[in-house]
Ligand SMILES: NC(=O)c1ccc[n+]([C@@H]2O[C@H](COP(=O)([O-])OP(=O)(O)OC[C@H]3O[C@@H](n4cnc5c(N)ncnc54)[C@H](O)[C@@H]3O)[C@@H](O)[C@H]2O)c1
């Protein structure tokens with residue numbers, strides 16, 4: 222099938238590459254000319270495991286290309302996926318201006334008489350597809366046959382290719398037999414449950430899924446605070462809860478809280494959607510509030526190990542909002558850095574993939590920080606190491622050697638990457654999240 226994608230960001234690029242991989246012909250329109258040039262040369266614009274190889278293979282196979290102009294692709298494609306941004310407005314609601322502009326452009330450029338399905342993959346509030354249908358009918362000049370469908374995306378950054386190729390489910394919010402048939406044919410190569418529904422239901426599924434996952438995280442973070450008070454171990458609490466099939470083990474890792482381009486913005490938007498209808502969505506307010514307190518809690522842990530912060534040097538291991546991505550949107554590291562800078566702290570920072578993005582996105586803050594390539598270089602002369610991103614290779618750091626180059630042997634492990642006993646045996650003062658095992662040492 223000939224398919225178009227609007228927006229070559231994290232979702233658009235992965236969608237296009239993966240749909241090309243299963244045999245479709247993809248044309249991607251992206252406003253950023255630099256991205257288009259790089260992508261057509263087979264250069265991946267995001268760090269995502271396995272993506273570069275698939276990008277290059279599919280360009281070579283002639284199934285994938287990128288352009289700056291909608292006119293280059295619009296009338297060849299039966300389905301056009303919208304993968305543009307839906308960032309938060311100041312009041313927390315979703316800004317749909319990129320979606321609106323893209324739909325108006327598609328309508329303006331579409332040939333008359335030709336059926337076209339616009340598929341909204343961006344995360345949008347309930348009612349968006351219906352609103353877009355009104356825009357289409359009020360802007361269509363003649364006999365364009367343009368339909369809107371909703372197909373929310375559930376991929377996670379870092380494992381996006383795998384998530385796209387082997388999804389847990391596919392949600393198809395459609396309003397006609399023609400739209401349903403087209404999407405079923407398009408997704409035929411994917412063997413997973415497919416839920417065919419209306420667009421309102423599809424839109425609610427996406428926000429509800431993200432809000433539920435974020436609720437699990439804030440719940441375990443709340444419990445982890447209690448564990449610290451009563452000398453219990455949150456990792457074992459999560460394990461003990463997770464074996465219950467009704468709860469499940471995923472998304473129960475306590476830490477510095479959730480970040481990224483999705484959970485914070487989608488929770489705010491879902492809260493806004495509920496409140497706008499006069500409903501009690503206070504549960505989500507609490508989920509957000511627990512999450513917002515996490516960086517300050519980590520700051521307190523640093524203080525508990527090194528004393529007053531003024532004039533101290535703190536080493537940040539990790540700037541990405543989680544491992545295996547170069548994305549720093551809503552990164553907890555930026556929130557902690559802003560708090561520590563108020564205390565006149567020197568921050569030395571490193572990340573294997575995300576330093577450049579961090580410097581670009583948090584320019585004024587980043588200018589007051591020092592960046593290094595390796596963890597070892599970053600830790601030199603520091604008073605405390607803070608593990609902020611759960612990069613696997615941080616597990617292999619030789620902390621025995623590092624002790625000799627740090628100013629003080631102290632580690633705050635905001636991701637519970639290490640076992641406290643090991644670091645304490647090496648002579649470190651150590652604080653994880655949700656475990657004050659010092660009190661239990663010698664018992665187990
Ligand atoms: N990032 C994720 O993991 C993820 C997962 C699922 C859903 N989503 C949702 O998908 C949407 C996109 O997210 P993202 O992370 O890919 O965003 P992004 O900012 O990485 O990418 C959006 C891209 O669209 C381009 N763009 C904007 N308007 C355009 C237009 N009119 N024509 C062509 N290109 C245009 C931008 O230049 C940018 O490259 C959001 O609604 C997000 O909530 C994101």
Ligand SMILES: O=c1ccn([C@@H]2O[C@H](COP(=O)(O)OP(=O)(O)O[C@H]3O[C@H](CO)[C@@H](O)[C@H](O)[C@H]3O)[C@@H](O)[C@H]2O)c(=O)[nH]1
Nearest residue numbers: 374375376377378438472473474478479480481483542543
């Ligand atoms: O047990 C956990 C799991 C995650 N996190 C944090 O939660 C955030 C989000 O993690 P994750 O969900 O893995 O990353 P995203 O790539 O943001 O993916 C989420 O957001 C996407 C955009 O909507 C959805 O498509 C995905 O299904 C949804 O998992 C990160 O800061 C993680 O460090 C925790 O603190 N504890």
